[in-house]
Amino acid sequence: MIDLKEHPHRRLNPLTGEWVLVSPHRTKRPWQGQMEKVPPETRAAYDPKCYLCPGNERAGGHRNPAYSGTFAFDNDFAALIPGTPAGQVAPHALLQAEGVSGLCRVICFSPRHDLTMAEMAVEEIRRVVDTWTEQYVELNGTPGIAYVEIFENRGEMMGCSNPHPHCQIWSSSTIPNEIAKEDAAQNSYFRENGRTLLSDYLEFELSAGERLVSVNEHFVALVPWWAVWPFETMVISRRAASGLDELTSDERNGLADILKQLTTRYDNLFEVSFPYSGGFHQRPATSSREAWHLHAHYYPPLLRSATVRKFLVGYEMLAMPQRDITPEAAALRLRELSDIHFKLKI
């Protein structure tokens, strides 16, 4: 009989149909490879050289207003731009391409250069949730936009080139790969069961308990059964809202609260500003409101300490993702941490 705490096994991600290899016995391996830099302890509240701070100049001669809450603007180096020709090109049946247009934006969470979400007040995070919602409503309703991805790269390790608290939005005329997979899985689950896939998943996780990280009245943060990154989590709305636009004001507060709790626990894990990439998955412009269930994924790279990360490299790129600690062990560690930020405890 297989014991998931002991034996190598694979687990299925029902949102994508893909497997992850779990090797619970492998944490004994010594690490002699690359060590990461620890981010500097303190930053100034205002940095005259930061292109995201209020009043400063950006690329191309733009100047930021003296904003006091959140601030959204079009990305000066956008990967997707409006008005791209939509045609298809196929020099051979095996070589297909098509034009993609879109809009890329940046949202500053706060005028304060020295904060991260974990160190912001819940009321301030609520203003970020409001801005996300406004942007989602506007972009998802823009003709020619099929999907709106809101995401944050936190920390140098995740390719973030500016520590000023901010996220990005890339919206596109086509549905990205991961969304296409989740759309198909959620639609087919809803057709068969008359409930959203994540409603049923959440119900089970709330009763099982062992993968929960933190919960409030409206949202749940957990390490999914199929987590790939060591401390990967999902934030799922208890009610099957299909997007940020369907949340009530109370639910928006609940989302702000759960994000504060989750990012605080992340920072407390290794007592460092915890790097991650994270973002929302929500209803594409023309998809079913019934089948889609709003959620966020958080993918943090650290494994053992502030300086030893997990590398998803050779086997992971060529064959399938592999993880060393079980999702249950990761959830237990995060759950047992304080939800008061370590910087406030000293």
Add this chain to the structure above:
Amino acid sequence: MIDLKEHPHRRLNPLTGEWVLVSPHRTKRPWQGQMEKVPPETRAAYDPKCYLCPGNERAGGHRNPAYSGTFAFDNDFAALIPGTPAGQVAPHALLQAEGVSGLCRVICFSPRHDLTMAEMAVEEIRRVVDTWTEQYVELNGTPGIAYVEIFENRGEMMGCSNPHPHCQIWSSSTIPNEIAKEDAAQNSYFRENGRTLLSDYLEFELSAGERLVSVNEHFVALVPWWAVWPFETMVISRRAASGLDELTSDERNGLADILKQLTTRYDNLFEVSFPYSGGFHQRPATSSREAWHLHAHYYPPLLRSATVRKFLVGYEMLAMPQRDITPEAAALRLRELSDIHFKLKI
């Protein structure tokens, strides 16, 4: 009309059915993020502390023989181990797991601690090809093994914890995700066209020319139409061999030669020992010999210089991969480089 040199577009990978977003206009973006460490210039030919050097001690009290060519041994910290119970576990229809067993090995390419494949002689690389082939034949024929992945993580940036030239083999009782996708795509292409997918692809690329990196009588190295990483390449056998076991002796020499050429060009690009993860995709134990076409994928992270890499992070993890330079521009740069290693030119 869409111009692939100018306009953002997406391209289809026919081996996986997934898309990559190409943003050709985006290389103007300044980089203020993480800078990578450049690997040290020189290493000793023998390092008494290296657990891969001949005669040295490894974990668990094993000692390496005084080997003079290649050396293969069972990984002391294997992610997959033989004899894992094969059962399935499903606490809920949405939470599925199953036991995976397998065998993990390490292959040292050379007793010399200071070499990389790019600096080895073609005859020495040929011995590596022979060892890969022996291992593939043995493991792919082992009862209970469904797939054999041979891969190399080169450089600290790719999670490699020891610079001694070596690769790994992870063989498993189940077919990994990427192989399952390529198996399906190649089988269906063969059924419809009576030729392998990569035969037809290669024929087109040889006539088009613009994505070729280097060629010899038996193998072709090219930047695929659907490349994700900036300087990603594929090495494809001209004849539709389904695995290393079907190569003639001449073809093995051809493979050694093309790998020497490719890794040399890689090192010459930024005049640094070029990091990458790379490995073979070949026939799983019970798959069709007719439909499978042997190839290797190389995924190197560097983008602009020896210290500025591409990060596949937020958007890439949550939505779809994105690249900044076109595959054609990358191929041109690699093709124009000398195939004499920069260290030999001084």
